[in-house]
Amino acid sequence: MRGKAGDMKPGSLWPTRPRLLAGSAFLLIAIVLSGILSHQNARISLGEYYQYRCSTGLASGPELRILSVIPTYAAEMAQKLCRSPAISEEFASVKVSWKPRTLLSTADLVNQRYDVIWNRHHFLTGLMPDFDEHYDTLLHYDNYSVFWLSLNNTPQMTAEYFQGKRIGLLADDSSHTHNLLPLTSLATIDTLGENYVPVYFANTGSLYDSFYRGELDLITGGLNLAIDRPVFRTLVDNSATAATFFVRQPLESPAQRCEIVAALRLLTQLWQGIETHQNINGVATHGSDAAGSCR
């Protein structure tokens, strides 16, 4: 064949340079193959992050599982319990969980997946009617004060005042402070038939943030607010139950129960802050025999 390899007659449908065509095809194939061979896949397994775990030093044994509501002091409580001799002689590890309250299931209660539970009594019996037959009350904080809070003026407990107001609520039926109490309060005064504007939030952080930014007229809350501006308050309930802790009945060692109570008392700081500021009677009180007999 004379001439350059691949030269074609003019007017041909085919490319005049088969070498160029084939070359690009091989190049493309090489690039694709190289890409396929180079492709990497990352694998990772993620756990849940609403819990903190520490080990007591015991080689093998069960885990002491505490279900809190908030992450505050979770690590401190767990560490305190892990250091406790009474706990470490039976338990290999301690887990403090703050799994969202809404995720707590009947199965969790029936199977006693938690040794200690912080939640509302009515909520727990709602999940498991014979809850009291399996769990004892370990510690009880009450006389907690909840207020209507406004950045503009003192809330008036009248239907006219609440008309058209934007009210921040937590989208969590198990929340006392941000759902049950405000709705109860509104039901008693709102004769105009729910003429307020409820705004629901997924978490307390965004509820407060929105309130501080002035996007809400009213929210309910305690007294520990992270804001410099004056906040106008009207009392909703001065004897609200702040928190109740329940313990599995089979966990009956008084020494262990006392250690758990001591750890839970770290949370007292949350409510003492309110008292100190406002001088309102909200001191944590012991609500059970087990707690009362400690020390």
Added chain:
Amino acid sequence: MTTLSVSTDFTHKTSVVESRSKATLCWLMLTVVLSLAGAGVALWSAKTSLQDTLAEQLPRRLADALQFSFVSDADTINLVSNAVDQDLGSLSVAGRSALLHNCSAQLIRLLSSAPQRTTTRSARLLPVATTIRVDWHHGQSPEVASFQLQCTLDVPRLLGINAFLALVSVLLMLLLPPVMSRRLPWLLLGIKQHGYSARGLRQALAIALAPATMRFDHQRHSVTLHGITLTLPKTPYFYYVWYARLRLGSARVSGASPGDNSEGWLLNPATDRPDRVSATFLIELMTACGGHQKAINDLTEHGLRAKILDQNRNKVKDELCRVLGETLAAPYLFESERDPRTARYRHRLACAPNLIVL
């Protein structure tokens, strides 16, 4: 391989060396390009697959863990950050080829407002690092968690794989196109002759894949070239056969030494001195195979004259070019050179003897 390309390769040794160094350069460049692309793909795919996994699993987990952190406290963020970091330790990166080693991911920060965590940059040979961002929602507010992914690139393996791929593709590039460029024009010619119908395409393919031989049929005075059969007028046909015989070395020519003839050359007779010996062979051939009496008589009377020889070669050439086109006909036509002794032209078939079937 066509005869021609082989002979060119051997006659131009410099171009062989040149094309070899060109191919080597091509191979090296392709290796570098593929390796760079491979390294990019490896890191990019590791990054995106980790990013996808995190984007799928992390937002819900973070939202759950930080739902009730009403004192948006640094302690809780730190606690969760540590737990996330611990889980990142379970990272494993794998692929069809293990191009990345010792991959580790670290959390840089969980929220944009959180302080940046100290990430360790290990003293690795050729580390590659990239940042991963995962969007999530803390309540209603959008947040971005950022991570650092670090790996060690296995350079020897990367280069090895891609050098091999580059070598194969350069070899294919060098070897296949000549084959393609030899077959393709025949395929097109076949399509031109037989049309685009299924049957036509089948015949065209048969032509493209046919051996490059020339096969003579004395009965039909036709010649089949690369699967295409041409019927020639009787007299030019026998001249064509005569050249083929010479090329095969199965005929001897007078007036030429055996050495001259070994390559199939036939010297044009001088105008004043016709070639009687060649004429005898031609007469024999034509008589045996039913040639035109007129042509036989002419040869008997005048011998083989240069004019007649030229005439018949030209007739063959015209017919082949008409059917095959000049390019495809060329290997089956005549090549010429000047005889140094007599200063006259001599001709022979360009086709290699091993492709001629009589």
